Amino acid sequence: MADQDRRVRRTRRALHEALIALVLERGYDRLTVQDVLDRADVGRSTFYAHYRDKEALLTAVFDDMRAQLQGEVDARAPDDPLDPARPAELLFEHAHRNQRVYRALCGRRGGEVVLRHLHGMTRELLLGPLRTRRPDLPVEVVAEFHASATVGLLRWWIDQDFPHDPAWLAAIHRALAFPGPAGPSDRL
Amino acid sequence: MADQDRRVRRTRRALHEALIALVLERGYDRLTVQDVLDRADVGRSTFYAHYRDKEALLTAVFDDMRAQLQGEVDARAPDDPLDPARPAELLFEHAHRNQRVYRALCGRRGGEVVLRHLHGMTRELLLGPLRTRRPDLPVEVVAEFHASATVGLLRWWIDQDFPHDPAWLAAIHRALAFPGPAGPSDRL
DNA sequence: TCCAATCCTGAACACAGTGTTCGGTTGCGG
DNA sequence: CCGCAACCGAACACTGTGTTCAGGATTGGA
Numbered sequence: 001m002a003d004q005d006r007r008v009r010r011t012r013r014a015l016h017e018a019l020i021a022l023v024l025e026r027g028y029d030r031l032t033v034q035d036v037l038d039r040a041d042v043g044r045s046t047f048y049a050h051y052r053d054k055e056a057l058l059t060a061v062f063d064d065m066r067a068q069l070q071g072e073v074d075a076r077a078p079d080d081p082l083d084p085a086r087p088a089e090l091l092f093e094h095a096h097r098n099q100r101v102y103r104a105l106c107g108r109r110g111g112e113v114v115l116r117h118l119h120g121m122t123r124e125l126l127l128g129p130l131r132t133r134r135p136d137l138p139v140e141v142v143a144e145f146h147a148s149a150t151v152g153l154l155r156w157w158i159d160q161d162f163p164h165d166p167a168w169l170a171a172i173h174r175a176l177a178f179p180g181p182a183g184p185s186d187r188l
Numbered sequence: 189m190a191d192q193d194r195r196v197r198r199t200r201r202a203l204h205e206a207l208i209a210l211v212l213e214r215g216y217d218r219l220t221v222q223d224v225l226d227r228a229d230v231g232r233s234t235f236y237a238h239y240r241d242k243e244a245l246l247t248a249v250f251d252d253m254r255a256q257l258q259g260e261v262d263a264r265a266p267d268d269p270l271d272p273a274r275p276a277e278l279l280f281e282h283a284h285r286n287q288r289v290y291r292a293l294c295g296r297r298g299g300e301v302v303l304r305h306l307h308g309m310t311r312e313l314l315l316g317p318l319r320t321r322r323p324d325l326p327v328e329v330v331a332e333f334h335a336s337a338t339v340g341l342l343r344w345w346i347d348q349d350f351p352h353d354p355a356w357l358a359a360i361h362r363a364l365a366f367p368g369p370a371g372p373s374d375r376l
Numbered sequence: 377t378c379c380a381a382t383c384c385t386g387a388a389c390a391c392a393g394t395g396t397t398c399g400g401t402t403g404c405g406g
Numbered sequence: 407c408c409g410c411a412a413c414c415g416a417a418c419a420c421t422g423t424g425t426t427c428a429g430g431a432t433t434g435g436a
Contacts, residue, residue, distance in 0.1 A: 005383070005432090007433070032423095033422080034422075034423095042384085045386075045387095046384055137360055140344075141341070141344060148341070149337035176325070179367060192404095194404070195412055220394095230413085232395090232416090233415075233416095234414070
């Protein structure tokens, strides 16, 4: 199996790491495939044997992050499946624990593609809990609203270098997105 | 003065129009400068005499829209400067009256750059009215939240081909962003 | 230990798109 | 009608992309 060959693992890992480092230094769109190759010390043809292009590599890095987050959500969220602010809270915590990657992927210097994926992911994450919260409004629109707001908040936090706690951001998010005496932590 | 030469006006107008048309057909990033040139029937060197690159042209088109919107906001908003939902309402109305341009600039096929500008513009538009609304939370964060949510809603509306009214969208926006018995039109 | 399969290398290549230059032409405004 | 400014378009150098292929290196399993 392809996965078990150490060379493949090494190559992929090196490319991922090089991409992240270079995005943090120069920003995604100022990057050349050749730049990544030089940094990762990988041959040109090898790269194209693994990824279709620069964007595919970025997506692969994002998918790693996505899978990890999804795992945590699946593990920690189902005990409280109806709180619509919970997914965002988990997202903020996950970002806080993986600042480097989030800065590269979702920060100012990251690519637009990742933002689209992140937005879509967040929308799906929120769609369930939101269905019950606002039965009077069309769910798609509500999900769109909250996904945009949540990702916007996250981006702001990242670009400000993660000030305060994840809990701080989550409290603000809850106060803005779901005001009222509902939540247990509605004050700062 | 440069502005008064008919040739300049004609060239700029043709380039703007060609860009919009082509974005609607193929999407911004699938476009070549040469494509725009062919469609506008303008020489290559002429283009670079007017704009630094493809992105500068896009920005110029956006600035036209921005100026028009700003004019309307200045004309119609100051009578109600404290309602934080009013700027978004005006934005939705303006988009509805300029569907073609908004689809090209801010829709799915538009460029990422415009989105950043639109986001910034919206944030500035909201910063004033929001300052009084939520004195307990940091203004920047609140503005970020609402700018993201508003632009997200607008993009959704555009990509769905402007279903319903501007008023419909504004009502949803108000209900989600500023709930409570405050606004005059809080129901659908 | 060996070996066949698989991966990696690196240079060469064709290609697409960019942004600039410049001599010559056209159209504008005064 | 004239002088100036804008436009043209072809040519050019340049950057980056994605592919190909023959030869060398590593791997996992027998």
